[in-house]
Amino acid sequence: MAELTMLEAITLALREELARDPSVVLIGEDIGRKGGVFGATRGLQREFGELRVMDAAIAEVGIAGMAIGAACAGLRPVAEFQFADYILPAFDQIVNEAATLSYRSNGAYACPVVFRAPCGAGVHGGLYHSQSVETFFVHVPGLKVVVPSNPTDARGLLKSAIRDDNPVVFLEHKGSYRRERGEVPAGDVTEPLGRARVVREGSDVSVVTYGVGVRWAREAAASLEAEGVSAEIVDLRTVHPFDREAVARSVTKTSRAVVVHEANKTLGAGAEVAAFLAEELFEALDAPVARVAAKDSHVPYALAQETAIVPGVADVVAAVRQVVGF
Amino acid sequence: MAELTMLEAITLALREELARDPSVVLIGEDIGRKGGVFGATRGLQREFGELRVMDAAIAEVGIAGMAIGAACAGLRPVAEFQFADYILPAFDQIVNEAATLSYRSNGAYACPVVFRAPCGAGVHGGLYHSQSVETFFVHVPGLKVVVPSNPTDARGLLKSAIRDDNPVVFLEHKGSYRRERGEVPAGDVTEPLGRARVVREGSDVSVVTYGVGVRWAREAAASLEAEGVSAEIVDLRTVHPFDREAVARSVTKTSRAVVVHEANKTLGAGAEVAAFLAEELFEALDAPVARVAAKDSHVPYALAQETAIVPGVADVVAAVRQVVGF
Amino acid sequence: MLRDWYRTMALARAVDELMWVVGAQGKAHFILTSRGHEAAQVASAAALRPGHDYVFTYYRSMAAALQLGVTPEQIFLSVLAKKDDPFAGGRQLPNHFSIPALRLVSGSSSVATHLPHASGAGWAARVKGEDFVAVAYFGDGATAKGEFHEALTFAGIWKLPVIFFCENNGLAISVPVHLESPAPIWKKAEGYGMPGVRVDGGDPAAVHSAMAAAVAHARSGEGPTLIEAEVVRLVAHSNADDQSVYRSAAELAAAQALDPVRRVRESLLSAGVAEGSIVEWEREAKARAEAALAAAEAAPDPEASDARRHLYFGDG
Amino acid sequence: MLRDWYRTMALARAVDELMWVVGAQGKAHFILTSRGHEAAQVASAAALRPGHDYVFTYYRSMAAALQLGVTPEQIFLSVLAKKDDPFAGGRQLPNHFSIPALRLVSGSSSVATHLPHASGAGWAARVKGEDFVAVAYFGDGATAKGEFHEALTFAGIWKLPVIFFCENNGLAISVPVHLESPAPIWKKAEGYGMPGVRVDGGDPAAVHSAMAAAVAHARSGEGPTLIEAEVVRLVAHSNADDQSVYRSAAELAAAQALDPVRRVRESLLSAGVAEGSIVEWEREAKARAEAALAAAEAAPDPEASDARRHLYFGDG
Numbered sequence A, B: 001m002a003e004l005t006m007l008e009a010i011t012l013a014l015r016e017e018l019a020r021d022p023s024v025v026l027i028g029e030d031i032g033r034k035g036g037v038f039g040a041t042r043g044l045q046r047e048f049g050e051l052r053v054m055d056a057a058i059a060e061v062g063i064a065g066m067a068i069g070a071a072c073a074g075l076r077p078v079a080e081f082q083f084a085d086y087i088l089p090a091f092d093q094i095v096n097e098a099a100t101l102s103y104r105s106n107g108a109y110a111c112p113v114v115f116r117a118p119c120g121a122g123v124h125g126g127l128y129h130s131q132s133v134e135t136f137f138v139h140v141p142g143l144k145v146v147v148p149s150n151p152t153d154a155r156g157l158l159k160s161a162i163r164d165d166n167p168v169v170f171l172e173h174k175g176s177y178r179r180e181r182g183e184v185p186a187g188d189v190t191e192p193l194g195r196a197r198v199v200r201e202g203s204d205v206s207v208v209t210y211g212v213g214v215r216w217a218r219e220a221a222a223s224l225e226a227e228g229v230s231a232e233i234v235d236l237r238t239v240h241p242f243d244r245e246a247v248a249r250s251v252t253k254t255s256r257a258v259v260v261h262e263a264n265k266t267l268g269a270g271a272e273v274a275a276f277l278a279e280e281l282f283e284a285l286d287a288p289v290a291r292v293a294a295k296d297s298h299v300p301y302a303l304a305q306e307t308a309i310v311p312g313v314a315d316v317v318a319a320v321r322q323v324v325g326f
Numbered sequence C, D: 001m002l003r004d005w006y007r008t009m010a011l012a013r014a015v016d017e018l019m020w021v022v023g024a025q026g027k028a029h030f031i032l033t034s035r036g037h038e039a040a041q042v043a044s045a046a047a048l049r050p051g052h053d054y055v056f057t058y059y060r061s062m063a064a065a066l067q068l069g070v071t072p073e074q075i076f077l078s079v080l081a082k083k084d085d086p087f088a089g090g091r092q093l094p095n096h097f098s099i100p101a102l103r104l105v106s107g108s109s110s111v112a113t114h115l116p117h118a119s120g121a122g123w124a125a126r127v128k129g130e131d132f133v134a135v136a137y138f139g140d141g142a143t144a145k146g147e148f149h150e151a152l153t154f155a156g157i158w159k160l161p162v163i164f165f166c167e168n169n170g171l172a173i174s175v176p177v178h179l180e181s182p183a184p185i186w187k188k189a190e191g192y193g194m195p196g197v198r199v200d201g202g203d204p205a206a207v208h209s210a211m212a213a214a215v216a217h218a219r220s221g222e223g224p225t226l227i228e229a230e231v232v233r234l235v236a237h238s239n240a241d242d243q244s245v246y247r248s249a250a251e252l253a254a255a256q257a258l259d260p261v262r263r264v265r266e267s268l269l270s271a272g273v274a275e276g277s278i279v280e281w282e283r284e285a286k287a288r289a290e291a292a293l294a295a296a297e298a299a300p301d302p303e304a305s306d307a308r309r310h311l312y313f314g315d316g
């Protein structure tokens, strides 16, 4: 099939699932006539109608609640939050309502809802168009959190998320929307939730990451290669529950680990990976687990300051050097 | 001064600050005529009037927002959420509004608001009267998170939180309200935010904890003493930003660490402590960092099941034995 | 019809009174009650098609649940947090009604969070082209929450088949309704472009006709309705609450004077129903409640080993 | 009075047009606009006491900000995210107005979250026994959010001195107002027990008298008011938006026909003001905007080393 950007792959996944299953519906602000502020839903309202691709009022609690209630009545809604920063008003609905439905009904009710949101910085959007919010959902039992790093995964994981009977928070790095392009397989191909993928084999250090961090890791690994450092890259893909076996397998092999994400460091998702390694792989580790993350700050608008807060390739290279040189 | 329960110490702190500073106000559901569902504000509306001790409508977003706006106009509000489980509707106001105000106004506006809530399980309240929510706030720059373990700290820390110019999430374990009693010093005594306290000296292992975990740690340490194991207990008191120096000092001394809290394990506050130790004290550690926490679940109502999810003294003892025996 | 309703109300009252006894005995930890709301709940639920219409109840909806087909046995299994509690397997507080076959949807304990869920179910009806309606039951205090606003906003914009049924008992735990809403609740409807109706919640006939009209309106595609039923709370908010702190004896007496069970009983008498048969129905109700409790007490408790079951749907 | 308002409107328009040029040149990344809202903003802000009343603006409030005492220099410092941007030191998107001396309170970029803040400031006025009022400016789309409901609920219950000023331009980015609110916005006021007023946002005199009445009402302790000003959005939502996708040429032409700057200009002419002086004011406005831009361009950028400053108040 043709080469697609990650954004096009997401639109494709939504169109395919809408066409495949009449119970799939979309709801979100500006997703209809405008096709979404990033264009992820472009053309879908014309194709599937305004009831199945609903232009929502600015009411995130209601958007999440409508999706949850519709799921209780047999639909499989995909709710789009215009920016991950604006998923926070719906936090209570996602955490106290969606995440608990199966458990509190003793398994009688499923909650097949996908909560999609563009996340991440690097597009110069300031405090409210740059956030990484995965931590808030990774702590919550009953939720799944997915962050794709490339078009094939974005399409395959989104299709799986829509078909999953559990609430899934699906975070798409807006910086990857057009930058990430690649061949997307023909046919109804899905990618499994909960499975990491080793996107680069290596022997000296395991770089555990997801989303935009995968690109940083790839670029870092390429330049480290020149220094004779062989880095293995584990793309978690599903950040919660994450693939502990895959991470353990890689770190057992390399005995060194660097955890990379764009979210703030303190209690970022990397803290769980590092704590897991410190707890379960203590003897396998030949060096401290390093974390590459944002510098515990809100993301400022001014370019020089944004750059000072958000990590990148150079930080990954530095962390790997430090861990390998330990 | 007389011996007080933790609940009485909190009421005392609120009364003292209301009397001391006319800009201090309280807002919350049932805090006036009823004096709060746990009685933390009993008598205060009669003493200070219904404008300064406001019985709020059931509107947590509005309660948090009213407090933030009042702070912008010169008040020092203390907002009570009836249960920590019900602070989640206000998550956006606390994270996107309160936590960012100083930063986004370039230091021009302070946000002196305390967000109080009774947290924790063990009172047989089911999914919505048992939650530990600290993780959600520990990941957020600009917020402070305080969890007292005893009456003296509860009073002293709450007074400091009210006088602090930053938003403070103040979580009170409802199981400690009446169980924890102790002498509270006379006079206007405060306790500093951001400082941990070694509540028990020991040489073999550092138990890093806060809130109700401190009681579990004390009881565990007492029985471990009999086995010849000397446990040091570090009460973080302020969970965010936490006292890294104090934790490092203790673990450097004991070279073993067990992190204890009631919150769920995955990305609980203990994950950051463990990751910090794995990163910064790698060489000092003689054993893996163990975590004692809830078993990644919602808290069920049925007693047998609640007990199966929430940790306790026995879990701390087991974790210490394992770490010391490593 | 009024006779059947009365029998359900009497059953709800008998179960309710027994619940408090069980609570006082320490056999149940948490007690929630519908006492004073029975007429409004039974007569409104009687206008629905059980198993066809989606119903989102709240912790006070026990009488509505009985009318919709929930049994006293099931209620006591939840009160005692038993393994076979059909609503939650003992995970939830009592009276969080959930039975898929009745399209009774599990609710959390959070006030008003289920209102947008009802709007979502209404959306599903329109997407599927089916004629079920969705109903949300909630209290006066719930009307202050953003969820109330956003739920009615979506329902009003898209003319969704939803009935928002507010049981106004004048209190949110201790907070009086004038500190919860700055205006009469039924008047909020106009701001959402939907009909708003206020009825005497102690008058089953009035409640039923208001609800039947709203259901017909919704089923025929004309959109949502907000109904405010004026009811009384005859006891404390829950067994954890001491209402004497904030409610005067006079207030309580005034509420007692409006006890819907007694009011309906009197109208039956004045309608010529023989007191003997009423007393017989009441005896039956009590007997049924006691038998239900006995059955539930004999049932097994949940197993600790199942504590994490169903965290994810279909995981066991 | 109308003359002064027109001069401020012309200044706002000049700054606005220059902002878009700067954006097109790539010197500024993000452009937000008040074009079409100027009359409503200037005439309403003119009814306030700057530095005494608390004002919670939104990203479209540039004309109101100018009326309240913000300067074009300050605006361009924020547009260019300069170190001396008085609102945010370059941390925030442009036009997030914040100046303590003017009691202009920093806002986030989230829709409607500042409405409860205005209610909170109104609460502070009552606690302190001072006679300042609080104003929240927001759009039609903001009225769907729970914050709108909870803010008006608290203000209504406690009769807080707050004015909720809604600038209804018929759009929330691409979503038309009939998909944002099921009823006319001003009609929502009754559900909160407060007066609701609708005014022609292109008629400064009408806006000013409505606002002056609301301010007097609030200052004298009679409580809040909801004002809906009908305005037009003359350009795209922001420079990131392509409105041609969802807005027809006819729609745009209809909006242009209601351009408040031209409307006020015409009424000045018909009131006998010499065109020459109007042209002179417009020239001054352009010159002032250009001088402000030049000054801002010469100003220093924020330092990377300050990126984490003020995360906590008073930390440096």
Ligand SMILES: Cc1ncc(C[n+]2csc(CCOP(=O)(O)OP(=O)(O)O)c2C)c(N)n1
Residues within 6 Å of the ligand: B029, B058, B060, B082, B086, B089, C060, C109, C110, C111, C138, C139, C140, C141, C142, C143, C167, C169, C171, C172, C173, C237
């Ligand atoms: C979001 C939220 N906040 C607070 C509570 C605590 N709470 C439980 S019931 C209740 C009062 C509800 O009053 P109302 O809606 O009038 O219902 P009623 O009990 O009077 O029928 C409160 C405040 C809650 N359950 N959820």
Ligand SMILES: Cc1ncc(C[n+]2csc(CCOP(=O)(O)OP(=O)(O)O)c2C)c(N)n1
Residues within 6 Å of the ligand: A029, A058, A060, A082, A086, A089, D060, D109, D110, D111, D138, D139, D140, D141, D142, D143, D167, D169, D171, D172, D173, D233, D237
């Ligand atoms: C909570 C939240 N959700 C979504 C957005 C994205 N957004 C920014 S402006 C806007 C439209 C606002 O429309 P309206 O309130 O009518 O104001 P207008 O721009 O038309 O003046 C949206 C959806 C946001 N900023 N905040």
Ligand SMILES: [Mg+2]
Residues within 6 Å of the ligand: C139, C140, C141, C167, C168, C169, C170, C171, C172, C173
């Ligand atoms: Mg009530």
Ligand SMILES: [Mg+2]
Residues within 6 Å of the ligand: D139, D140, D141, D167, D168, D169, D170, D171, D172, D173
């Ligand atoms: Mg608008």
